[in-house]
Amino acid sequence: MTDSDSVANNAAAFDLDRAHVFHSWSAQGALKPLVFQSGSGSRLWDFEGNSYLDFSSQLVNTNIGHQHPKVVQAIQDQAAVQVTLAPQHASLVRGQAAQAILDVAPAGHNKVFFTNGGADAAENAIRMARIHTGKHKVLSFYRSYHGNTGAAINATGDPRRWPNEFAYGHVHFFGPYLYRSSFWATDEQQECERALAHLEQVIQFEGAGTVAAVLIETVVGTAGVLVPPPGYLAGVRALCDKYGIVYIADEVMAGFGRTGEWLAIDNWGVNPDLVIFAKGSNSGYVPLGGVIISDEIAATFDERVFPGGLTYSGHPLACASALATISAMREEGIVEHAKTLGETVLGPGLAELAQKHRVIGEVRGLGVFWALDLVTDRATREPLAPYGGTSEAMGVLSRACLSRGLLPFTNFNRLHVVPPCTTSEEDAREGLAILDEALGEVDRFYGR
Numbered sequence: 001m002t003d004s005d006s007v008a009n010n011a012a013a014f015d016l017d018r019a020h021v022f023h024s025w026s027a028q029g030a031l032k033p034l035v036f037q038s039g040s041g042s043r044l045w046d047f048e049g050n051s052y053l054d055f056s057s058q059l060v061n062t063n064i065g066h067q068h069p070k071v072v073q074a075i076q077d078q079a080a081v082q083v084t085l086a087p088q089h090a091s092l093v094r095g096q097a098a099q100a101i102l103d104v105a106p107a108g109h110n111k112v113f114f115t116n117g118g119a120d121a122a123e124n125a126i127r128m129a130r131i132h133t134g135k136h137k138v139l140s141f142y143r144s145y146h147g148n149t150g151a152a153i154n155a156t157g158d159p160r161r162w163p164n165e166f167a168y169g170h171v172h173f174f175g176p177y178l179y180r181s182s183f184w185a186t187d188e189q190q191e192c193e194r195a196l197a198h199l200e201q202v203i204q205f206e207g208a209g210t211v212a213a214v215l216i217e218t219v220v221g222t223a224g225v226l227v228p229p230p231g232y233l234a235g236v237r238a239l240c241d242k243y244g245i246v247y248i249a250d251e252v253m254a255g256f257g258r259t260g261e262w263l264a265i266d267n268w269g270v271n272p273d274l275v276i277f278a279k280g281s282n283s284g285y286v287p288l289g290g291v292i293i294s295d296e297i298a299a300t301f302d303e304r305v306f307p308g309g310l311t312y313s314g315h316p317l318a319c320a321s322a323l324a325t326i327s328a329m330r331e332e333g334i335v336e337h338a339k340t341l342g343e344t345v346l347g348p349g350l351a352e353l354a355q356k357h358r359v360i361g362e363v364r365g366l367g368v369f370w371a372l373d374l375v376t377d378r379a380t381r382e383p384l385a386p387y388g389g390t391s392e393a394m395g396v397l398s399r400a401c402l403s404r405g406l407l408p409f410t411n412f413n414r415l416h417v418v419p420p421c422t423t424s425e426e427d428a429r430e431g432l433a434i435l436d437e438a439l440g441e442v443d444r445f446y447g448r
Contacts, residue, residue: 009047010035024148025160034402039066042423044407052402055419055431056409060221060369061279063257064325064334065422071285074324075317087114087313097319100326101281101292104262106271111293113306114314118252118278119147121289122215124308125274126151128291129213129246131307132300136168137206139199139245140215141175143223146250155215158223159388173202175216177226179362179373180381188229196235208243213274218264221253222411225371225418227364233270240273246297247272252289253369256280257329257421260339260367267366273297280421282325288318329421338421342367345425346417349432357439358446359384359393370417376448383413384445393445400438406431408438 013035023031036044036052042065045051057063064071078093085091098112113128115121126138140146142157153160154167174182176195183194203211214236220226240247249272254264258280261267265275274297278289312318329335342365350370354360361375374384374393385391394410401408409416419431 008037013037013047034407041065041067042420042427050405052405052407053419053427053431053434054407055401055417055435056407057368057418057420058284059279060253060258060409060416060418061284063280063338063368063421064283064328065420068283068325068328068422070328071282071321071324074320075285078316078320082316084312085314085316087309087311091314091316091319093316093319093323094314097314097322100323101277101290104256104326105275105292106263106265108271108295109275109292110295111298113291113293113308114319115278115289115291115310116287116312116315116318117147117289118250118276119149119152119289120310121252121276121278121291122146122152122155122248122250123149125248125276125291126155126213126215127308128274128293128297128300128306129248131304132297133212133244133246135210135212135245137171137211138169138213138215139171139173139202139206139211141217141220141223142172143175143177143220143226144217144250145222146215146217147252169212171202171206171211173199175220175226176229176232177224178229179364189231192229192232192235195232196239199236200239203239203243203245208245211243211245213246213248214240215248215250217250217252217254218267219254219259219366219369221369224373224411224414225365225369225416227366228268230268233265233268237270237272246274248274248276250276252276252278253280256325257335257338258367258369258418260335260342262335280325282318282321283420285321285325286315286318287312288315288322332422334421338367341421341423341425341428342370345428346370346432349429350417353432353436353439356436357443359439359442365417368417368419368421368423372415372417374413374415374442376446384442385413387412391445393442396445397438397442400441401434404434404437406434406438 037047140155144157146152146155150167153164154170178191185191273294275292350363362373376382385394
């Protein structure tokens with residue numbers, strides 16, 4: 001036994017982590033992870049009582065906040081009854097969770113395949129699309145992230161894909177992003193039209209007879225909180241129908257209240273063939289993800305074996321937490337609160353910061369899903385950090401937030417403002433005030 005076995009403090013937790021924990025997406029040697037003991041709502045604290053306002057929702061997943069009592073209680077209650085069950089058996093809580101998820105799904109979807117997270121949800125959705133169509137290619141955005149497993153990381157567009165390109169049949173294309181348009185567009189309508197024309201050309205040049213699926217994040221998350229212009233998703237749906245392609249909507253980050261709707265697709269009224277989910281479905285209290293399957297694709301496997309499965313598919317504790325999360329969201333009006341918070345506090349507050357700080361090139365988002373596109377020059381839109389990298393300025397910004405008790409989410413030249421859906425107006429305004437001060441430390445990098 002070591003001293004750390006009997007001592008609970010920041011130093012002991014840090015030392016154990018650095019001695020034995022191998023972290024994701026990191027060179028291990030220089031890591032200095034923050035230590036957290038617990039949390040509540042939109043706040044976290046360490047063993048020494050230092051408090052942090054969580055404007056990251058961890059990895060944009062704690063939609064219902066930290067330690068929501070109803071969800072914690074549901075996990076405890078389920079553990080007392082049935083803590084695990086193999087996926088080949090039937091379970092009441094598994095069926096109830098599936099039904100609750102389907103209650104917020106688009107029409108014509110009546111089956112859920114449960115996974116352990118978003119990456120394996122993407123894997124299995126791709127598998128379903130390929131078998132259903134008999135085709136093999138998957139088209140996805142360059143600006144995207146779909147998970148760190150074989151097909152999911154190859155569908156991903158961002159630089160994390162580069163050292164992991166081992167799966168086949170993946171083709172990337174440019175989605176709409178007016179602020180940094182790939183199509184020389186001057187307004188949203190033009191951006192939408194040209195982006196759709198580009199997608200159709202990619203389909204034609206790749207061969208529609210080879211394309212199984214178009215996989216896109218409804219609102220692109222990690223790659224920039226890119227809200228699609230009106231008509232774009234309907235256009236994707238139309239192209240998929242035209243060429244016999246499965247439309248897979250990645251709602252892993254955007255779903256379950258993040259955009260102020262149950263699913264982000266509800267903002268535009270589109271109906272994909274497959275919807276993948278994870279994160280906000282139970283805020284990651286127990287690992288859970290899944291695929292919401294259209295009746296047509298589900299029927300493909302009525303007589304044909306689906307060649308996929310996971311030991312913990314539909315894990316009872318995970319399902320209980322999802323069921324409790326959806327119930328609490330309904331009872332407490334959490335989705336509606338997220339929408340209102342975005343419209344009345346976060347959106348206007350971030351716009352005010354943009355008036356004050358020239359390093360903010362663009363503010364975009366909805367609900368509790370926002371990003372600041374940071375620049376060194378508003379005219380040229382030169383990013384404050386390079387694509388795939390960071391910069392001194394972004395380091396200053398992160399440290400300025402942390403020193404003031406705000407846990408930020410940054411990626412390349414962007415600051416994402418993504419607090420829990422349950423964040424109070426008071427906490428949201430406190431966070432905006434901290435961002436104002438932190439951005440003040442970064443203003444000196446404008447023009448450099």
